[in-house]
Amino acid sequence: MSRNEIAWKEQPKFPSTHFVDTRIYTDNEIFREEQEKIFNKCWIIGCHESELPNAFDYRTFHHPGGAQLFMIRGEDMKVRAFYNICPHRGNTLLYDPVGNAKRITCIFHAWSFSPKGDCTDIPRGKEGYQERYGCKDASLREVKSEVGYGGFVWVNVDDDSCTLKEYIGDALGMMEENLSMPLEVFTYHKAIVNTNYKLWHDTNSEFYHDYMHYFNRITGMMQPGYFDRKYKGYPNGHASVGSMAIKYDAYAGSQERAVGWPGLAPGGWVLIDLFPGMTFNLRTSVLRMDTAIPLGPDKLIIEFRGLGLKSDTPEQRAERVRDHNTIWGPFGRNLHEDLLGVHGQGLAMRERSDSKWVLHGREENSTIHDEVGMRHFYAEWGKRMGRQASDPFGDNKLA
Amino acid sequence: MTPKQLIDELIYRSSLAMDSKNFTGFLDLCDPAFRYAITAYIPEIRKEMTWLEHDKDGMKVLFDNLPRHNSDHSSLSRHVTVYTVEQDEAKQQAKTVSALQVFKTSLDGGATELFAVGKVYDTISMNGGNPKLLDRNVRLDTRMLGIGYHIPL
């Protein structure tokens, strides 16, 4: 029997950890609070070291907390991160997403800065400011940065944050060997989707949706071992899913796997979700890295990176490119399906669409179709937000 | 028709076939040795990228598998203008450069948006007056492709 209005809104017959109120995906107040309490407190991947190979190379980054940043490699080869904003009249300092700048000069009034963030020149400074203001007052705002865990450049805009090591804990342990050699980003693209960032991270945190992927159904779900894969939760909201053997040749036109990845069994697949919106996804011969950057409660940029080994021969690299783009990339078989899914959720769950609950209620001993990965995320979310995801405004009168 | 006209018509027919999802018709315009690629330069990482790459058999498998996938069903309209045609009499081949604009029209309401712009680099085998596509490189300027697309451009 279909449900009427009252029944539609009735609390799901699960504990309150096993469902969420859809207002967490649509409410602007919650989104602003997430920027403050989550994104501005957590370590976030800004780029990869291979995007800044030389001294003075820089890369810009739209931080999910809202700040515009750039990461730049100094003469000392250390990578630092700064607000991409001129302290004078607030202009963007570096316009191009990537480049090389020994000296960063604002185009507006030509104030200059070093890659260490010091102001090095204010044209006609003495004439205008006399002794009242000078370069010493005009340094750039530096934010914490560290390079690690596969050579990624991590940033944290909270000066008082814990270290990256403390933040990650053991969550990337399963990939330690896989990330132990120099890596290189070989592909990068972004997608803007009208949906909430958590819905993307949720999709990366549950494999039950393999039903959506023809490729995964026949190469994974129908193969032995699939249902043995297990979720593991770690402190700070991170989670991993262990490996299995994927039978790639079950999909017509799939290449025979030769290149693989150090420390990954042929056909293996390891996925690690890091709170609040990053995913390490190691499969075939490619490490894919997603970074979710919300622009609002219902607008999201996802940055997609594909990485190989720095030591790749051109032939190996070509195979990684092929492996990546067969399933991922803008014309890949799986990525389009995943994006179609969260796009559809974004359509259905809008303010006033009278959506009410999203279920995270599957329990299968933490194996692949269990929804414990999402539950683990929302436990951390609730702790940081001081709100329960199932009752974010305290008005649901939960039993 | 002059060889130039035959070449233009081949390219335009290939777009019409793809627009109407007549994949068999598209493959009929391709030489058995046909190769297809979608490529782009990615300035953020200063690297070349090949988003999609198939030979004729691979294209056929891709087309045959389409109904098994979940896809955006918006239609695409490809606007192609052949800019240059260079014929190589000795090789019995021609190389062409065409401008490409692809528009996407939603099923619900029929709103049209620009999906991608770029150039198409074709190599055509003249095949004794019955030209066929030998190689196609769809080179995109657009890299922000929204939720992506399952059908080649």
Ligand code: FES
């Ligand atoms: S705004 Fe940058 S120098 Fe004036």
Ligand SMILES: [Fe+2]
């Ligand atoms: Fe997926």
